[in-house]
Amino acid sequence: MKVFISSLGVMGRRHFSGALLAAAEIIAFDPSDASIEKARETLHKPEFKDAKVEFVKSLPVGKEYDVAIFSETADYRKDNFLNFLETNKVKRVLLEKPIVRSEKDLAEIFSRCKELIASGVTVNVNFPRRSWPFYQALKNELKNEKFIEMTLNGGAVGLGCNGIHYLDTFSFLTSESAEPLKILFSQVTDVLVGSGRGERFKDYGGKFLVAKGSNSFFLTINPESTATPILTIKGNNKTLWIDENNYTYRKWTKEAGFEKPNYLYGQDYKITSEGSVEYRDLISLTKGWLQGEISLPTLAEAQESHLALFELLKSAKVQEPYLFT
The missing domain is CATH 3.40.50.720 (NAD(P)-binding Rossmann-like Domain)
Structure with missing residues (x-):
C-alpha cells in the first residue's frame, strides 16, 4: 500500500x-x-x-x-x-x-x-467518534427516542477545532431525521480561544444552539476557562453524562412500567451503566482506517457539521476566513 x-x-x-x-x-x-x-x-x-x-x-x-x-x-x-x-x-x-x-x-x-x-x-x-463502538451503540439505543437533546458545557475547547467534533456527533446521532439542521442562536465571545499551533491561529468561544426537527444541541464554550468539557445526551427515556477529558460516562434509564409525575423528576430513572468510553487515538485510528478495519464518514456525511460550523459563525457576524486550524 x-x-x-x-x-x-x-x-x-x-x-x-x-x-x-x-x-x-x-x-x-x-x-x-x-x-x-x-x-x-x-x-x-x-x-x-x-x-x-x-x-x-x-x-x-x-x-x-x-x-x-x-x-x-x-x-x-x-x-x-x-x-x-x-x-x-x-x-x-x-x-x-x-x-x-x-x-x-x-x-x-x-x-x-x-x-x-x-x-x-x-x-x-x-470525525472519529462515529467509529467508536460507544457512539455506534448509543445511536442504535436512541433510534426510537422521540427527541435527542444534547449539551456541551466546557472551557476553551474552541468551536472550530473541537466543537465541530460534537456538531458531527449530533449530526450522526440524529441522521435518521429528514429535517434540515437549523441555527437558532449564535453568540461569539469577544475573547478568542488560543491555539497550540501558533499565534496566527485562534478559535471561537460562545453560546450556540442548533436544532434538527425535534432534536437540539446547545454548546457553551468559555475561552477563559480550563473546565473539563461535559457532554450530556438526553432522550425521552435515557440520559447520559460524558466526561470528555477522562472519557468516562454514566447512563440513567427510565424504568419500564413506572410513570411518576413530572415534578418528581428523576425518581423513575435508575443508573443502568457507567464506565469508560472506548477511545481511539489518532495513531491507532489511522492504522485501522488504512487497513480497512475502521470506517470514517464520507465527505457527504461530514457536510452537515461543516455547514453548521460556518452558519454559526456567520450568524454571529464573524468574518471569513475563519481563524481556526
Whole structure:
C-alpha cells in the first residue's frame, strides 16, 4: 500500500506513525526541514527499521497512490489538495477537519470531490467518534427516542477545532431525521480561544444552539476557562453524562412500567451503566482506517457539521476566513 501524507505537523506525524504501523510505503511531504526531522525520529524505533519512507519538500507530480492523507492546517489544505489532484491519481483520500476556513473554499472542495467520487475515489473526513463502538451503540439505543437533546458545557475547547467534533456527533446521532439542521442562536465571545499551533491561529468561544426537527444541541464554550468539557445526551427515556477529558460516562434509564409525575423528576430513572468510553487515538485510528478495519464518514456525511460550523459563525457576524486550524 502506497500512502502519501501531506504535512508532518503534530497531526501529520500521528498519521505518519499510524501508516508505519500499517506497514505502508510512505511518501511524506512537508516544506519544513524541522517537521521532517521530527518525523524522521519515529524511524529510530526498532520496529520501523525496515520501513519504506521517502520525505519530499514539494508536492509530487504524475504519481499514483493508494491513499492520500491531508493533515496540514486548514489555511493550506485546499491548495495542497487541489494542486495534488492536478497531476496525481489516488484511490482513497482522508481529509482532516475543519477541512477549510471559508464557505467558498468548502464549495470548491465539494465540487472537485464530486468528480473524484464519480470516478470511484473514496473521500473520508476524520470525525472519529462515529467509529467508536460507544457512539455506534448509543445511536442504535436512541433510534426510537422521540427527541435527542444534547449539551456541551466546557472551557476553551474552541468551536472550530473541537466543537465541530460534537456538531458531527449530533449530526450522526440524529441522521435518521429528514429535517434540515437549523441555527437558532449564535453568540461569539469577544475573547478568542488560543491555539497550540501558533499565534496566527485562534478559535471561537460562545453560546450556540442548533436544532434538527425535534432534536437540539446547545454548546457553551468559555475561552477563559480550563473546565473539563461535559457532554450530556438526553432522550425521552435515557440520559447520559460524558466526561470528555477522562472519557468516562454514566447512563440513567427510565424504568419500564413506572410513570411518576413530572415534578418528581428523576425518581423513575435508575443508573443502568457507567464506565469508560472506548477511545481511539489518532495513531491507532489511522492504522485501522488504512487497513480497512475502521470506517470514517464520507465527505457527504461530514457536510452537515461543516455547514453548521460556518452558519454559526456567520450568524454571529464573524468574518471569513475563519481563524481556526
